[in-house]
Amino acid sequence: MPQNAATRAARLSIAPMMDWTDRHCRYFHRLMSRRTLLYTEMVTAPALVRGGARHLLRFDAAEHPVAVQLGGSDSAELAQAARMAADEGYDEVNLNVGCPSDRVQSGAFGAVLMKSPGLVADCVAAMIAAQPVPVTVKCRIGVDDQVAEDVLPDFLSAVQAAGVRRITIHARKAWLQGLSPRENRDIPPLDYPLVHAMKREFPGLHLSINGGIASLGAAEDQLAAGMDGVMIGRVAYQQPADILLNADRRIFGEASTPLTRAEVAEAMKPYISAHLAEGGRLHDVTRHMLGLFAGLPGARGWRRVLSEGAHRSGAGLGLLDDALAQLLPEAAAAE
Structure with missing residues (x-):
């Protein structure tokens, strides 16, 4: 750069x-x-x-x-x-x-x-x-x-x-x-x-x-x-x-359309998959994602599923899907 x-x-x-x-x-x-x-x-x-x-x-x-x-x-x-x-x-x-x-x-x-x-x-x-x-x-x-x-x-x-x-x-x-x-x-x-x-x-x-x-x-x-x-x-x-x-x-004056929060979570999946393939744990990544839906309907369920399950042996992308399922539609669509 x-x-x-x-x-x-x-x-x-x-x-x-x-x-x-x-x-x-x-x-x-x-x-x-x-x-x-x-x-x-x-x-x-x-x-x-x-x-x-x-x-x-x-x-x-x-x-x-x-x-x-x-x-x-x-x-x-x-x-x-x-x-x-x-x-x-x-x-x-x-x-x-x-x-x-x-x-x-x-x-x-x-x-x-x-x-x-x-x-x-x-x-x-x-x-x-x-x-x-x-x-x-x-x-x-x-x-x-x-x-x-x-x-x-x-x-x-x-x-x-x-x-x-x-x-x-x-x-x-x-x-x-x-x-x-x-x-x-x-x-x-x-x-x-x-x-x-x-x-x-x-x-x-x-x-x-x-x-x-x-x-x-x-x-x-x-x-x-x-x-x-x-x-x-x-x-x-x-x-x-x-x-x-x-x-x-x-802040930067760009004419850009932001992703929805659910799209951000989906976009993390390839990165998470690569990390898991290298022997990493799901929790290493998802602990940083707990606040993604902060203040929105279903955010508590999102945090609970990830907090309780991501550190367990064998936890994978299925758990992320389970966490996303806790969200109400308006939360998933929110920017």
């Missing part, structure tokens, strides 16, 4: 989410939107470089445009991991400067790097120099007792000077002590005006906003407010059709 494919797609992106946005999830999401930028789960540079876990970079060509998110704080190691990702064909390499989990902190990367903009600048400069794919950053507005209005501009300046041209800002602080990763997604207050101010202060940066955006309408409002892009997280996983089926038309 052209080098700027990910930048064009970043008008709307689905956040990297551990245990959720794996390759099966991304294939499923791509069926609903051709244009939205998809992200991998975070992959640590040490796992790739020292652990030989290159299989973590596996993805289907149908997922393009797709970005890999890396975690790490050693510039040489991140450069090598970025080169591996570029060799695999990713459209973007993103550095995680936002995750607040204890495991990430113990590795000296993630949100704790907000305290070390110079180190982040060194890391992204090495990543940029090592390979041809655009390097981006996902960050918070600050951590702990930092004054976000002071530290965020300094952070953006350092990263921009190192060569980064696109940054996604989660519009909350991260509290590294006292809040769990789950609590860090909700409890620190959102500060959209600060992120909007950063766009005005750094007009040369492509800035996407993340955090608390739960509908296409809210995404459209952020774009109208001047943001270059919007990243949506949990709601895009829990209610994927609500976000993705009309994204190409409403």
